[in-house]
Structures are given as C-alpha cells and as structure tokens.
Amino acid sequence: MRLRPVSEDDLPILEKLRQDPDAAGEFTWVGWHNLRGLRRDWDENGLIGPDGGMLMVIRDEEPVGRVSWWRRQTSPVSRCWEMGIGLLPEARGHGYGAEAHRLLVRYLFAHTTEHRIQAATEVGNVAERRALEKAGFTREGVMRGAFWRDGEWRDDVIYSILRTDPPV
Numbered sequence: 102m103r104l105r106p107v108s109e110d111d112l113p114i115l116e117k118l119r120q121d122p123d124a125a126g127e128f129t130w131v132g133w134h135n136l137r138g139l140r141r142d143w144d145e146n147g148l149i150g151p152d153g154g155m156l157m158v159i160r161d162e163e164p165v166g167r168v169s170w171w172r173r174q175t176s177p178v179s180r181c182w183e184m185g186i187g188l189l190p191e192a193r194g195h196g197y198g199a200e201a202h203r204l205l206v207r208y209l210f211a212h213t214t215e216h217r218i219q220a221a222t223e224v225g226n227v228a229e230r231r232a233l234e235k236a237g238f239t240r241e242g243v244m245r246g247a248f249w250r251d252g253e254w255r256d257d258v259i260y261s262i263l264r265t266d267p268p269v
Contacts, residue, residue, distance in 0.1 A: 102201065106147055112140060118189070119139070120133065155168070155169040164189075165192035167186070175217070182218045184209075194228070196235075199231075203237070221259045225255075242258070243259075
C-alpha cells in the first residue's frame with residue numbers, strides 16, 4: 102500500500118466519495134457538496150498546499166480511497182494537523198485504513214514540523230476507531246454534540262498521535 106498525489110483521473114473517485122451516500126458510508130455522508138471547489142483546488146494546487154492536502158490511497162496500483170489533512174489552530178501560537186480518510190466500500194474491512202493512517206502520519210512527520218496529528222470520528226464508528234488505535238493514535242476523550250449528521254448532533258471521539266510517540 103502507498104500514498105500518492107491526486108491525478109486528474111482520480112477526481113471522479115473523490116467526487117463519488119463526496120456525492121454518493123453509499124460510497125461515502127454512513128459516518129461520512131453529510132449531504133451534497135459543491136464539486137467545483139474540488140476541481141478548482143485541484144487545478145490550482147493539485148490538492149496539496151501549505152495548510153493541508155489530499156493524497157490517494159493506492160493498493161496493487163489501484164486507488165482505494167483518499168487521506169486528507171488540514172491545519173487546526175490549538176492556541177494563538179500553536180497548531181497541529183487534523184486528518185481524515187475516505188475508503189471506497191470495497192476497500193473497507195481489510196485493514197487498509199490503519200495502514201493509510203500510518204503512512205500519512207509518517208509523511209506529515211517527515212515533511213512538516215507539526216508535533217501533533219489528531220483525528221475525530223463519530224462514537225459509533227467502531228471500525229475507524231479501531232483503525233486509529235492500530236495506527237498508534239491515543240484516544241483522548243469524547244466531544245459531546247460535536248458533529249451534525251443525518252438530522253441530529255452526534256458525539257465524536259478524538260484521537261491524537263505525537264511526534265514523540267513510539268512508532269507503530
């Protein structure tokens with residue numbers, strides 16, 4: 102498994118993960134989104150910039166999903182990365198998520214100076230919680246009513262990994 106920059110040929114996969122409720126999955130589908138922004142950002146910077154980015158998750162030379170990261174201000178003088186993942190339905194349940202998380206953590210710690218990477222997932226998303234833990238993330242706690250999905254507020258679990266944590 103590896104990560105690589107998004108190519109123009111990947112844009113339909115990214116659009117599917119955003120616009121198709123079945124492809125997005127129960128915990129990721131949050132409604133329709135403007136796809137022009139995705140294509141505009143790809144045209145502008147290939148979906149990699151100083152404040153975040155997106156890479157394709159590749160297995161056996163085939164795209165199986167994407168990972169993304171964005172800056173999160175944690176104090177007036179501190180920041181960290183927050184990350185997310187979206188795998189195609191046929192790629193779920195095989196352990197690819199944990200490996201993709203590990204690869205993105207290695208990439209961000211190797212190429213940026215941030216000390217912390219965090220990820221949040223809905224309490225009921227047991228598969229994602231397990232993938233984060235397998236990737237070396239530490240559960241920090243529950244953020245009550247932090248996420249709006251399907252007509253109601255939901256609780257998120259926040260995880261983090263620090264540059265100084267033992268590698269997994």
